[in-house]
Amino acid sequence: MLDIKFIRENPDLVRKGLRDKGAVDNVEKILELDEKRRKIIAQNDELKALRNKVSSQIPILKKKGEDTASVFEEMKRVGDEIAELDNELRKIDDELEEILRWTPNLAHESVPVGKSAEENVEVRRWLPEGFSFENDFEILDHIELGKKLDILDFERGTKISGSGFPLYKGAGATLERALINFMLDFHLQKHGYKEILPPILVNRDSMKGTGQIPKLEEDMYFIEKDGLYPIPTAEVPITNIHRNEVLSENELTIKYVGYTPCFRREAGSYGKESKGFLRVHQFNKVEMVKFAKPEDSYEELEGLVKDAEDILQALNIPYRIILLCTGDLSFSAAKCYDIETWSPAEKKWLEASSCSNFEAFQARRANIRFKREGSKKTEFVHTLNGSGLATSRLMVSLLENYQTPEGKVIVPKALQKYTGFEIIG
RNA sequence: GGAGAGGUGGCAGAGUGGUUGAAUGCGGCGGUCUUGAAAACCGUUUGGCGCGUCCGCGCCACGGGGGUUCGAAUCCCUCCCUCUCCGCCA
Incomplete structure (x- = not known):
């Protein structure tokens, strides 16, 4: 607001x-x-x-x-x-x-003016040593690979729930769990976040607080009997932790990180990029949320992106950072960077993270304020969040980038102590 | 699911129609005293909105919403939430 x-x-x-x-x-x-x-x-x-x-x-x-x-x-x-x-x-x-x-947030002055994703700006990219966009063998995409190795079973996921509900099996399930644990530990130990394990069904006030409602109402699942929404992102419960609260200046910046499954109806998006993991109704995400003083929030945004990047560098996965133009910016965001990882099978970049500064937009809706030392006045905090990261797209890049000519998948060094094995297949 | 109790300031806890935005206690902040600290004592301590913006003035809020009344924390209706007991399930 x-x-x-x-x-x-x-x-x-x-x-x-x-x-x-x-x-x-x-x-x-x-x-x-x-x-x-x-x-x-x-x-x-x-x-x-x-x-x-x-x-x-x-x-x-x-x-x-x-x-x-x-x-x-x-x-x-x-x-x-x-x-x-x-x-x-x-x-x-x-x-x-x-x-x-219904009025969206305004973009920050540093955001390029543009109509659509075409006018987004690539800020930088990072490629592992010896990386090449060309491969000397045929790369199987994550669906074929998942089937061949019996680690992903989209057909049975569909049988159980419907399309877009992935089923992980064996080493695939373990790898997913390893990724989540690795990312959580990384942010806790190296970046100083506090871990949160929030409710994943939330009430309407919470959805309004972060701005998913009314604009995105159609994209949300809703449990009518109890008036609860399965969360589309951990941003919702974690940001709402401090709804209707007055924080003190010296506890800012607050940095939370939490893992949750996320649920999205993705109404009307069938057909386009909808195979396998590219568009799903349920996925796993480790989310970072910050509550900052207004004068600190843009620096905190850069830090947020860096924290997400560190994960990808530790996993040695090629990525690029995109600064979204005004026209591509989401409803609540004032500035947003997308992080896209490379998919050698699709031959394109896939959005794996989105890091945004909402300034006081969410805080005003959710009534999250703080008081400066010695001041009687309250001010709205700035809220930020970023995926650190979403596992589904990351899994695509990981499986494809780490596959061998024999169709096996090497587990990244950083994940091996979490998986307990070094290779799949 | 059945029965009951209750939601008041940072917390505890009074207040059942008329200067009550709210007693009292605790906590917090400032001060006196002290070499320093504690104790004691004194003072202070909610948020939002509107007008003027130097000082200030006014309005609203006692879980949310509605009603009764000249006047509501106090009476009525309704919704929400919390707690206790029983049942059921994990």
């Missing part, structure tokens, strides 16, 4: 920001409602002040034995007027709130 005061004071900046993000320019409507709202509040507060003043006199009048009937009558009229204004105000508040909830 954007700050209404900021919109009031910088309408043109907001207009431009919304245009750059490819969103509807509703600034005019917002300003109109805002003005109406403030006018009614001023009017109403005056009436309430009168009512309070008279009310406090009534016990005194009664004590003196004076007649209160005429006062009551007048105050009844005032009361009715207040009720009317209250109603009007509620309607305006609802309307304004609804519009603001």
Whole structure:
């Protein structure tokens, strides 16, 4: 949610920001409602002040034995007027709130302006020593390889649940678990995060807090009977840990990392990149979440990307960093880097991580604030998060990059102590 | 699933229609005293909104929402949550 005061004071900046993000320019409507709202509040507060003043006199009048009937009558009229204004105000508040909830965050000034993914910018890439985009033998894609080695079974996953629900078997299941444990340990030991194991069903307030609702409602699973949503990312429960809280300055920056399965309906995306692991309804992800002071958040964003990169370097997997342009930026994000790993079978880069700074956008929705040392004022924190990383796409790159001409898969050095074996097949 | 109890300030805990945004205690912060500390004593200590922005003034909030009333923490309705007991399941 954007700050209404900021919109009031910088309408043109907001207009431009919304245009750059490819969103509807509703600034005019917002300003109109805002003005109406403030006018009614001023009017109403005056009436309430009168009512309070008279009310406090009534016990005194009664004590003196004076007649209160005429006062009551007048105050009844005032009361009715207040009720009317209250109603009007509620309607305006609802309307304004609804519009603001549908208004996306604005991009940071360092984000390139662009319409679509075409205009994203590659910031840097990292390739393992001796790496080549050309291979001397035919690389099997992760589906064939998974089948051949009997470590991934998409058919049976489909039988159990439906398409997009992967089944890992044997060394595949172990490798997946090893990846998760490796990444968690890495962030805990080398990057100073605190581990979180959150609930994976959350209520509607939590989904609203991080901005998945209302915009992405159709992409979420929903358990109607209990009003709970299976999380699309650990960002939701972990960011909501501090919903409706006031943090103290000296505990910031808070850095959490947690593993959860993630659930996405991916409505309407069938056919495109939907085979195997490329688009799934359930996947595993290790997520990093930060709560930072506003002045620190962009530095923390760079750190977040670096933390995710460290994992890939430790695994020796080729990747590149993409800075998303304004048009490709998600609803809540002010700035976002994608990390894409190389798939030699697909011959393309696959998004394995997304690291974003939401500035105060989520904090305002979720009411997450902090207080500076010695200050009475509260401010909204900046929230950030990034996958560190999602295992499904990472698994694709890993299986493909580490396969041998014989169709076996070598386990990366860093994972061997977690798997207990060095080669699959 | 059945029965009961309860949701008040950072915490504990009063308050059952009228200067109660809220007693009291603890905690926190500031001060006095002290060589220093403790103790004691004094003071202070919620958040949001609107107007003016130097000082300030006003409004709202006692789980959420609605209602009764001149006036609600207090009465009524409704929803949510927590706890205890029983049953059921893991």
